[in-house]
Amino acid sequence: MLYQSKIAGLGYYVPENVVTNDDLSKKMETNDEWITERTGIKERRHIKKGDGNSTAIMGVKAAKIALERAGIDKDEIDLIVFATLSPDYYFPGCGVQVQEMLDIKTCPALDVRNQCSGFIYGLSVADQFIKTGMYKNVLLIGSENHSGGLDMTTRGRSVSVIFGDGAGAAVLTRSDHNGQGILSTHLHSEGKHALELSLKGPSTMHWVPEIIEENPQEDIPYYPYMNGQYVFKNAVQRFSEVIMEGLQENGLEVSDIDMLIPHQANLRISQFIQQKFKLNDDQVFNNIQKYGNTTAASIPIALTEAWEQGKIKEGDHVVLAAFGSGFTWASAVINW
The missing domain is CATH 3.40.47.10 (Thiolase/Chalcone synthase)
Incomplete structure (x- = not known):
């Protein structure tokens, strides 16, 4: 029997520290007009030293909101899928960190390394597990801490002005409605x-x-x-x-x-x-x-x-x- 999966809850978190184009112009040869014309970006959020954030921690903050909105208890989660290119450590992956921080019972935790496509790759993984009946509830997270690894000088401006930090999460579960x-x-x-x-x-x-x-x-x-x-x-x-x-x-x-x-x-x-x-x-x-x-x-x-x-x-x-x-x-x- 194939089940249908649906998104039952969503949440996101971004750091409070707002970095504007004008802020970046103080670190490198750039300006608001140059950045806006090429990217459309006006501002981004960066983790600030001492604010207690990391890739995994932001993922947890987003996940808590998604779980609450889904009305699903953390111990009902059967699988954690975490997509990121900027994990806290080379190993272990962020998935098990989320499991520990949320105090989720023993379950598989899977990390996805598909960068900008990571969330949809993770969504596909979650969807397949639910469709086949192997799992009922999956916690899917996409989270990034880019600011810790950017060249914030004129040399790196073509890349560094683009990226920001933040996390989003979705809780997927079986759908009770055919086609939804x-x-x-x-x-x-x-x-x-x-x-x-x-x-x-x-x-x-x-x-x-x-x-x-x-x-x-x-x-x-x-x-x-x-x-x-x-x-x-x-x-x-x-x-x-x-x-x-x-x-x-x-x-x-x-x-x-x-x-x-x-x-x-x-x-x-x-x-x-x-x-x-x-x-x-x-x-x-x-x-x-x-x-x-x-x-x-x-x-x-x-x-x-x-x-x-x-x-x-x-x-x-x-x-x-x-x-x-x-x-x-x-x-x-x-x-x-």
Whole structure:
């Protein structure tokens, strides 16, 4: 027997520390006009030293809200799925940290490393486990602490102005209504482009002391690298393809989309997709202006805000879409 899964509760958390474009202009050669024109971002949230936050802790804060809204007790959770590219530790993963901090009984905890597509990859995993009947309730989290690893100088501005910190969470459970819930998920990757958006070190291949010793005159590659124009070109293509794939799988037209929640990578990408599909402003939700790109957290944060603002109602067709490092891209179609 195949079950239907649905999102029963949503929550998000962002640090209180607001970092504006003007704030960044004091650290690097940039300004509000330059950042806004290229990304659409006005401000983002950064963890502040001493505020008690980390990737796992922000995930817990978002999860508590999602659990309360779902009306599901923590001990009813059968599986934890945690998506992030910025874990607190190399190991163990953030999933088991969340389990300990929430005092959840023994259950599996799975970490997903698919960067900007991480939340939808995690959603697909949760959906499959529920559909097959193996688990009933799954806690899914996307959380990122980017600010701890950005080059906050002029050298790194093309990347560093984009990213912010935050977490979003969803509780998935079996749906009692035929047809309500996750209709389909679609996952893709193309590894030949992996290094076009990457962080090479420090890693087991490039530890910092080794790099300094062997390449004293070279830049240390422990900051993220992004081939911006190449990523943009591939993103708009793959966003379009994977959205259409989801619609066609479910016999839907573009006009059937009630709400599109794109990964908040760059406002210009979202605007390009909106114009291509001829969607109006009420059919697309963007909040990158306030939070920047929070990678695995961006879709759950945006989804939660859209729901909180009454922009998503029961029976709506909601489409989620993401593209990012890997390259990976993914979509999900939901009957809310």
